[in-house]
Amino acid sequence: MVRNQDETDEGVVVQESRHKATDPPRYAVILHNDDYTSMEFVVEVLKRYFHKKEEEAVQIMLQVHQQGKGVAGVYHHEIAETKVVQVHEYARSKGFPLRCSIEPAT
Numbered sequence: 096m097v098r099n100q101d102e103t104d105e106g107v108v109v110q111e112s113r114h115k116a117t118d119p120p121r122y123a124v125i126l127h128n129d130d131y132t133s134m135e136f137v138v139e140v141l142k143r144y145f146h147k148k149e150e151e152a153v154q155i156m157l158q159v160h161q162q163g164k165g166v167a168g169v170y171h172h173e174i175a176e177t178k179v180v181q182v183h184e185y186a187r188s189k190g191f192p193l194r195c196s197i198e199p200a201t
Contacts, residue, residue: 120199122175124167126159126182127194134160136191141167144181169200 124145126137134156141152145168158165170178175197186193 119171121169122172122197123169123200124175124178124182125164125196125198126155126167127196128159128163129192129194132186132191132193136186136189137193140182140185140193144178144185167195172197 141147182195
């Protein structure tokens with residue numbers, strides 16, 4: 096755009112971009128119930144890897160126990176995958192078959 100020397104920016108309409116940056120999709124990390132992993136261990140995992148306070152960890156553990164699964168946290172895909180690997184490795188090292196998975200967050 097060519098401007099005369101006496102023109103100013105006042106009154107000029109600037110068209111904003113119609114493309115907004117969207118956040119990448121997020122994924123829920125799900126803990127699954129089993130007949131062998133102790134409730135105490137699930138609470139420990141929630142505190143250690145998902146930074147839950149005791150009360151929230153107990154509530155999630157009870158949901159896992161009563162409903163078969165519970166959301167430990169919601170993260171970007173790469174972080175969610177890393178959490179799953181960390182939980183599986185830690186659980187196996189302690190002799191527990193705790194299963195963890197990811198699914199798109201709703």
